[in-house]
Amino acid sequence: MASDAHGASLGSDAAAHGAAAGLAHHFDSYEQQRDSAALGMWTFLVTEILFFGGLFAAYGLYRSLYPEVFRASSHTLSIQLGTFNTVVLIASSLTMALAVRGGQTGRGKLAAVFLALTLVLGSTFLVVKGFEYHEKFVEHHVPGASFHFEGPDATHAQLFFSLYFLMTGLHALHMVIGIVLVGYVAKRAWGGAYTPENHNFLEGTGLYWHFVDLVWIFLFPLLYLIGRH
Amino acid sequence: MPAHVQPLKVYFGVFLALMAFTALTVFAAFVNLGPANTFVALAIAVAKATLVILYFMHVKGNTKLVPVVILSGLFFLFILFLLLAADYGTRGWLGVPGR
Amino acid sequence: MTATPSAAPAAGETTSEGGPRTHYLNAAYGLKSWLLTRDHKRIALLYLVSISVFFALGGLMAVLIRMELATPEGDLFQPDIYNRLFTMHGVLMIFFFLIPGIPAVLGNFLIPLMIGARDLAFPRINLLSWYLYSIGGLFTLWALLHGGVDTGWTFYTPLSTNYVTTSVLTVGVGIFIAGFSSILTGLNFVVTIHRMRAPGLTWFRLPLFVWGHYATSIIQILGTPVVAIAILLIAAERALHIGVFDPKLGGDPVLFQHLFWFYSHPAVYIMILPSMGVISELVATFSRKPIFGYRFVAFASIGIAVLGFLVWGHHMFVAGQSIYAGVIFSVLSMLVAVPSAIKVFNWTATLYKGSISWDTPMLYALGFIGLFTIGGLTGVMLATLGIDAHVHDTYFIIAHFHYIMVGGAIMGYLGGLHFWWPKITGRMYPVFWSKLSALVVFIGFNVTFFPQFILGYLGMPRRYHSYPPEFQVLNVMSSAGATVLGLGYLIPLVYFIWSMRYGPKAPANPWGATGLEWQTTSPPPVENFLTQPVVTAPPYTYASPKRGPEVTVGV
Numbered sequence: 001m002a003s004d005a006h007g008a009s010l011g012s013d014a015a016a017h018g019a020a021a022g023l024a025h026h027f028d029s030y031e032q033q034r035d036s037a038a039l040g041m042w043t044f045l046v047t048e049i050l051f052f053g054g055l056f057a058a059y060g061l062y063r064s065l066y067p068e069v070f071r072a073s074s075h076t077l078s079i080q081l082g083t084f085n086t087v088v089l090i091a092s093s094l095t096m097a098l099a100v101r102g103g104q105t106g107r108g109k110l111a112a113v114f115l116a117l118t119l120v121l122g123s124t125f126l127v128v129k130g131f132e133y134h135e136k137f138v139e140h141h142v143p144g145a146s147f148h149f150e151g152p153d154a155t156h157a158q159l160f161f162s163l164y165f166l167m168t169g170l171h172a173l174h175m176v177i178g179i180v181l182v183g184y185v186a187k188r189a190w191g192g193a194y195t196p197e198n199h200n201f202l203e204g205t206g207l208y209w210h211f212v213d214l215v216w217i218f219l220f221p222l223l224y225l226i227g228r229h
Numbered sequence: 230m231p232a233h234v235q236p237l238k239v240y241f242g243v244f245l246a247l248m249a250f251t252a253l254t255v256f257a258a259f260v261n262l263g264p265a266n267t268f269v270a271l272a273i274a275v276a277k278a279t280l281v282i283l284y285f286m287h288v289k290g291n292t293k294l295v296p297v298v299i300l301s302g303l304f305f306l307f308i309l310f311l312l313l314a315a316d317y318g319t320r321g322w323l324g325v326p327g328r
Numbered sequence: 329m330t331a332t333p334s335a336a337p338a339a340g341e342t343t344s345e346g347g348p349r350t351h352y353l354n355a356a357y358g359l360k361s362w363l364l365t366r367d368h369k370r371i372a373l374l375y376l377v378s379i380s381v382f383f384a385l386g387g388l389m390a391v392l393i394r395m396e397l398a399t400p401e402g403d404l405f406q407p408d409i410y411n412r413l414f415t416m417h418g419v420l421m422i423f424f425f426l427i428p429g430i431p432a433v434l435g436n437f438l439i440p441l442m443i444g445a446r447d448l449a450f451p452r453i454n455l456l457s458w459y460l461y462s463i464g465g466l467f468t469l470w471a472l473l474h475g476g477v478d479t480g481w482t483f484y485t486p487l488s489t490n491y492v493t494t495s496v497l498t499v500g501v502g503i504f505i506a507g508f509s510s511i512l513t514g515l516n517f518v519v520t521i522h523r524m525r526a527p528g529l530t531w532f533r534l535p536l537f538v539w540g541h542y543a544t545s546i547i548q549i550l551g552t553p554v555v556a557i558a559i560l561l562i563a564a565e566r567a568l569h570i571g572v573f574d575p576k577l578g579g580d581p582v583l584f585q586h587l588f589w590f591y592s593h594p595a596v597y598i599m600i601l602p603s604m605g606v607i608s609e610l611v612a613t614f615s616r617k618p619i620f621g622y623r624f625v626a627f628a629s630i631g632i633a634v635l636g637f638l639v640w641g642h643h644m645f646v647a648g649q650s651i652y653a654g655v656i657f658s659v660l661s662m663l664v665a666v667p668s669a670i671k672v673f674n675w676t677a678t679l680y681k682g683s684i685s686w687d688t689p690m691l692y693a694l695g696f697i698g699l700f701t702i703g704g705l706t707g708v709m710l711a712t713l714g715i716d717a718h719v720h721d722t723y724f725i726i727a728h729f730h731y732i733m734v735g736g737a738i739m740g741y742l743g744g745l746h747f748w749w750p751k752i753t754g755r756m757y758p759v760f761w762s763k764l765s766a767l768v769v770f771i772g773f774n775v776t777f778f779p780q781f782i783l784g785y786l787g788m789p790r791r792y793h794s795y796p797p798e799f800q801v802l803n804v805m806s807s808a809g810a811t812v813l814g815l816g817y818l819i820p821l822v823y824f825i826w827s828m829r830y831g832p833k834a835p836a837n838p839w840g841a842t843g844l845e846w847q848t849t850s851p852p853p854v855e856n857f858l859t860q861p862v863v864t865a866p867p868y869t870y871a872s873p874k875r876g877p878e879v880t881v882g883v
Binding site: 057096 | 234235237240241243244247248251254255258259260261266267270271273274277278281282284285286287291292294295298299301302303305306309310313317
């Protein structure tokens with residue numbers, strides 16, 4: 001990767017570099033800074049893949065060991081609410097992608113509007129999730145002392161619901177963090193902080209948001225769509 | 230030099246495709262395909278994920294390093310699944326108690 | 329003939345003794361300038377202090393353990409307390425000393441210098457890494473002050489989830505947070521090495537220290553999240569009774585072991601790869617020869633990182649894993665020895681016909697090669713199912729991993745500290761005392777741990793505070809050795825601190841080594857280089873009859 005600073009004296013240029021809006025002192029160009037930010041964010045997302053992956057591994061194991069109980073337990077989840085939430089989250093990915101595009105094209109206020117939409121859709125998802133959790137609580141499907149499941153092999157059903165709450169709970173936690181980030185970025189975008197050369201934080205937030213969507217894309221069929229025939 | 234800006238229709242096209250896949254996966258859940266149900270559901274999920282990664286997350290047309298990073302992550306996740314399966318899938322094969 | 333630029337690259341003002349007038353240590357004063365620094369060099373020093381504290385605490389646990397084991401009866405501590413001692417020894421040493429260890433101190437300091445960059449890719453995240461490490465450490469310290477944990481550092485379920493009343497959650501949180509620190513460090517290194525190399529610095533011109541840290545970073549990024557989820561699941565089971573490992577609910581405790589070891593085996597490569605990177609630098613410099621088979625060593629580093637993820641089940645041969653899985657893991661574990669062996673061969677071949685000098689860093693490097701080989705070979709022994717069934721959970725295992733982690737990793741760390749100390753502080757340490765302590769460490773280490781191979785083979789179990797009287801002689805030997813080893817670690821503490829005030833000032837390149845870090849002043853300026861370095865030659869360009877006169881990396 002070629003560097004513009006070939007032979008340049010670093011001392012005298014430090015001030016010049018710092019003055020260039022949003023170019024950190026240790027980077028030689030906006031391109032280097034942007035590529036680094038993107039690579040960094042993707043590397044972080046790979047850690048998240050492995051993080052959720054451990055839960056998926058546990059899920060895969062227990063589902064293969066207790067297929068009938070998993071199927072019966074899955075049927076107690078609302079396929080309507082699950083599908084609705086999937087649509088909402090994918091829509092929020094669209095608005096997020098459009099927001100990033102706004103940043104790319106230097107339209108900060110447009111980006112902020114799309115970010116606000118993303119925030120609304122994300123919050124809708126969480127509200128629906130909260131309602132689903134409440135339903136589970138009322139039906140005594142929350143693992144622990146008050147767990148009660150109608151059907152054969154009830155003890156193993158706790159495994160399904162443990163994984164259900166752990167996986168969707170961890171996902172929801174990531175969504176909450178995402179919503180906070182989206183809110184922060186929306187405010188900054190509205191204030192004109194992002195330029196076509198440097199909108200790395202916006203782009204990074206977008207990547208994070210899409211990742212959270214990706215996790216749900218796998219959670220939905222695995223938790224809600226087990227053998228509904 | 231700013232990154233390549235995708236045309237709007239790409240975003241809307243991908244969104245529609247994702248909606249279609251979602252409908253498809255819900256529909257397929259109600260059809261009895263036996264053990265293939267799980268496979269179909271996962272295949273559709275992978276297709277949706279690929280679209281999101283390539284287009285929403287701008288992996289297509291960008292540096293070649295990012296797909297390498299993603300694939301290595303997935304590779305090692307696959308190793309986790311594979312060797313876990315190697316254990317649990319072969320328990321009891323030898324007739325030795327507890328193995 | 330030493331490399332030219334102790335006449336440091338123009339521009340910087342020098343003192344009357346020839347050192348730089350302004351550098352990263354005196355550029356700013358005050359607590360805030362350290363605690364809010366973004367300079368990778370200062371962050372490295374913050375880490376140096378923190379990990380030394382945890383090393384001392386972990387060492388204290390070891391002292392107490394060896395005191396107990398000097399007599400066959402369990403007469404110094406109650407069994408309960410003894411459990412806490414070895415658990416905390418493991419937790420502190422592994423998560424708060426060895427894993428951050430070389431990357432956080434030497435990696436942070438040197439990688440930007442070695443690649444000709446002004447800092448790492450994400451300086452603020454680097455600082456955040458240190459704060460996360462410190463917060464994780466504080467949680468663990470809090471737990472230590474409240475009696476620690478007694479499950480063994482491996483936290484096996486259902487003991488850790490359903491039976492013990494000790495601070496499992498607190499330590500778990502501490503390790504979880506420290507894990508984030510590790511991930512962020514790895515992430516920073518990967519992006520830095522990919523995106524911020526100097527002009528002309530192609531991958532195969534990188535020092536092997538950088539290759540070693542790149543491979544380490546891959547493991548940190550991919551492995552740590554899985555232990556994080558394992559800890560989260562234990563916490564969920566303890567606090568919320570969401571039982572994924574609970575046999576009463578149909579869960580499998582061995583699943584925890586799978587998730588735990590999926591990280592914890594690669595973790596041992598996190599601990600050794602940076603050290604191997606250091607050794608490559610030391611062997612090349614003090615043989616005044618390029619490393620034999622540079623590309624093989626570079627690829628071997630990556631090979632160790634990749635293969636290291638395929639072998640975790642060898643910790644579970646007798647845990648209830650299926651025998652077929654055991655066979656698979658056994659074969660893979662033997663494979664992972666190959667890249668390590670390649671490195672040992674190549675270092676040895678580098679020594680052959682080299683111009684060897686016996687400086688302190690070299691003493692540590694030579695010690696490393698021998699001790700790591702013993703540790704590694706015993707590892708291959710353990711990879712065989714038959715032997716492992718016999719010696720699993722005995723002192724043989726303990727001796728094996730201490731040969732690698734202490735005889736290997738820590739020797740590399742000390743060698744590296746002694747090599748780069750002049751660059752980091754601008755001072756030299758007293759040579760006599762440094763060589764003496766290297767010798768003391770080597771002798772003390774072997775007397776401590778070699779008897780443990782024998783003890784384990786004879787059947788002495790690990791994690792027991794009492795043992796049959798016929799094992800006493802070897803145990804006393806081991807405890808005596810531990811005293812000597814401890815002394816060997818204390819002496820450098822004294823003279824390093826002494827040297828910062830009273831040590832002779834060091835030139836830019838006291839060892840006449842190649843590498844970009846030696847082409848700048850000791851200590852370096854804040855921006856690392858006064859002019860952007862450009863690389864025109866491969867690493868380790870020492871003179872040899874075939875090569876002609878020494879070529880230095882162009883500045």
